[in-house]
Amino acid sequence: MIALGMTLGLTPTTVHSQSSPLQDETSYSHRIAQGRYFLEDGLLNQALREFEQASSMKEGRQDPLLHTLLARTHFRLGDVAASVAAAKTAERGSEGEPDPQLAELLEFLLTRFGKVTVIGGGTDGYLPETAAPLLDPELKRIFLGSLERMAAPATAGTTSMYLPVGNYRVGGHILEVVAGTTTRMDLRSSVGRAAAGVYGERRQDSTSGARLATTPVAxxxxxxxxxxxxxxxxxxxxxxxxxxxxxxxxxxxxxxxxxxxxxxxxxxxxxxxxxxxxxxxxxxxxxxxxxxxxxxxxxxxxxxxxxxxxxxxxxxxxxxxxxxxxxxxxxxxxxxxxxxxxxxxxxxxxxxxxxxxxxxxxxxxxxxxxxxxxxxxxxxxxxxxxxxxxxxxxxxxxx
Known part of the structure; x- marks a missing residue:
């Protein structure tokens, strides 16, 4: 009786832990619908969480609809690199011609932004300035968000990001960000033992050994x-x-x-x-x-x-x-x-x-x-x- 009772008691639990394909499909569709609701309501982090969980499911690995929604969410959050990656995944998963909205989004990302390898300048490094005003509010929003990422953790590491195409002034030096290519943007004010500025400056070393101060030289x-x-x-x-x-x-x-x-x-x-x-x-x-x-x-x-x-x-x-x-x-x-x-x-x-x-x-x-x-x-x-x-x-x- 004890053995039978144990068997009967375990059987329902074992059956309940195994999800059917119908349940998986329902859960996947629910996450897509929930994420869309959050996205339309401006709750971007919640939308991203739903879409990412859906993408971890079997149905979502190559679903062009899901990855298009992911691309839109990443872009609104200011992460152009993740948006480009999601849009390319959606394009690969499309059968035949991609959805017009996806094609428009992908063209916008690949023609209005360029990949930039940023070498951080630490606490006394430069920050880039646009050589001409950004009139498009979306481009301006992305640039200001990227600027915060460059300035927030004042480190000297290297990171990769996307910036709007155009000319940027870094310490008086002009760099051009071009779509389809990778631009190297060095924010360091000086480098090397000679303290020669990477963009034409010299650093004056005080005898006390205090932190070097950057002074532009004509x-x-x-x-x-x-x-x-x-x-x-x-x-x-x-x-x-x-x-x-x-x-x-x-x-x-x-x-x-x-x-x-x-x-x-x-x-x-x-x-x-x-x-x-x-x-x-x-x-x-x-x-x-x-x-x-x-x-x-x-x-x-x-x-x-x-x-x-x-x-x-x-x-x-x-x-x-x-x-x-x-x-x-x-x-x-x-x-x-x-x-x-x-x-x-x-x-x-x-x-x-x-x-x-x-x-x-x-x-x-x-x-x-x-x-x-x-x-x-x-x-x-x-x-x-x-x-x-x-x-x-x-x-x-x-x-």
Whole structure:
């Protein structure tokens, strides 16, 4: 009787612990329905929990509907990497053409985001900034969420994530995130024993052994340009040429450009009489200018500047009319607007000293006042204005 009672007592329990295929299907469908309810109600973590439990069941391993719902949930939670993985699983599990909503979601993920390998910078590292504002609220939400992930655990480890495609500024350096490729984004402010910044900084070590403080260093370069210009002077047009040799420096995390240049121009100083222009002469001078650094793309750097030029003009005396007693010395000065477009030929490795040679084109708009010096006659002391435009080509050499 005891043995029979034990057998009878165990039998119902044993049968109850074994689920039938109908029960599994009902449980799976229930989790899908429950997860959908949570997803539509904005309870994303609860929805994710239901969908993940459903995906662990046999029916959910390749179910395109379930993995599409998982992709949507991960994206709303800000995890683009998990969303891409779920969407690809849903695509593999689809028979024939995938569902239009799945195809649209997958295209959006793969064309609007790029994979990024982020090297953390620790407590004194950089955080990326978008080079242009993100107007799409979804892209902005994902970027801000990724930014929190980079900043929250201040570690120096490596992680992988997806960011909206576009240009990012890291310590003044421009990186482009491209769809379909993996971009390396190093947030460290310095690396190595020499403390050379990965994006152009140097770290100053204090003798007390305290934590190193990062200080940006200006990136300087040599700029050489030459070209021609046309100008209007005393009711008459003319032309000339100029050679410019300049020292440039990018400061304020390479957002502001300073320029100090020496110039040598060949041009007419003034008209002697209405029908007889003075011969051309040499005009050595100096130019100082400042302006913002604009990066339309990782390979182009546009630098518009405003400055002031000053120089000394002296016409070629051999070309002056016989018996000429007028001025032959001139003070020439005035404002100048210029823009230089630099074509980057390669990304600079800031961990080691290298010299890059990059082509540039330049355009200038200038206004000059020419004042005769040492003139005896009152009529010869009158200043006159010159304005013109010029185009120049050259090279920029920098480290």
């Amino acid at each position: 990136r300087s370069s040599l700029l050489v340009r030459m070209g021609g210009h046309g100008f209007y002077q005393q009711t008459n047009g003319s032309g000339g040429g100029r050679v410019l040799v300049a020292w440039t420096a990018a400061v304020a995390r390479e957002r502001i450009s300073l320029l100090a240049a020496g110039t040598l121009s060949l041009q007419r100083m003034e008209r002697i009489v209405a029908s007889d222009p003075a011969p051309g002469g040499l005009l050595p001078g100096a130019l100082v200018a400042v302006g913002p650094v604009v990066r339309p793309s990782p390979r182009l750097v546009l630098t518009p500047r405003i400055g002031w030029s000053i120089g000394y003009g002296h016409p070629l005396e051999s070309g002056l009319p016989e018996g000429y007693r007028g001025p032959i010395h001139y003070l020439v000065h005035g404002p100048e607007l210029e823009a230089t477009l630099r074509f980057r030929v390669q990304e600079v490795d800031d961990a080691r000293e290298t010299v890059s040679v990059e082509p540039v084109v330049g355009a200038r708009l200038f206004f000059q006042e020419s004042t005769p010096l040492g003139s005896i006659l009152e009529a010869d002391r009158k200043s006159h204005l010159t304005f013109g435009v010029g185009f120049e080509f050259g090279l920029q050499l920098g480290s």
